Amino acid sequence: MNVQFIKTNGKPAFAVLPIAEYQALLDQRETLEDLKAFDTALLDDEESIPLEIVKRLMEGENKLKVWRDYRGLTQQQLSDLTGLSQPTIAQMETKRNGTIANLKKLAVALDIDLDDLAY
Numbered sequence: 001m002n003v004q005f006i007k008t009n010g011k012p013a014f015a016v017l018p019i020a021e022y023q024a025l026l027d028q029r030e031t032l033e034d035l036k037a038f039d040t041a042l043l044d045d046e047e048s049i050p051l052e053i054v055k056r057l058m059e060g061e062n063k064l065k066v067w068r069d070y071r072g073l074t075q076q077q078l079s080d081l082t083g084l085s086q087p088t089i090a091q092m093e094t095k096r097n098g099t100i101a102n103l104k105k106l107a108v109a110l111d112i113d114l115d116d117l118a119y
Helices: 021-043 052-060 063-070 076-084 086-094 100-111
Strands: 004-008 011-017
Touching: 052 063, 052 076, 063 100, 076 086, 076 100, 086 100
Parallel strands: none
Antiparallel strands: 004 011
16 A cells, blocks of 8 residues: 655654545445444344345335235235235235225235335
8 A cells, every 4th residue: 555644743644545545445444334234234133125025126016916925925815914805905916006094904914114015
């Protein structure tokens, strides 16, 4: 590393280094921060969502269908858990958004936040 030190009162006060080396240090710091965030997330009790599910959501696939599939539920099983009819769930997965009340029931049954289903 090619570093020049500037002293004040005989003690190093500033370090001057080439911009490429400075950028490399910034990149290393960002990597370390990412690793720290990853380690922290592993220690939390929050659920990890598989990349495949994240991709499906980001590609605009119906959120209800993605979450239902992820939880391994059929439309009928979700119907039984929520009290909503299976045809209502099918329509929400293909044609229309549901009411807030219905979305809340579905979010509880799927163990997700309401925001995860909001359109």
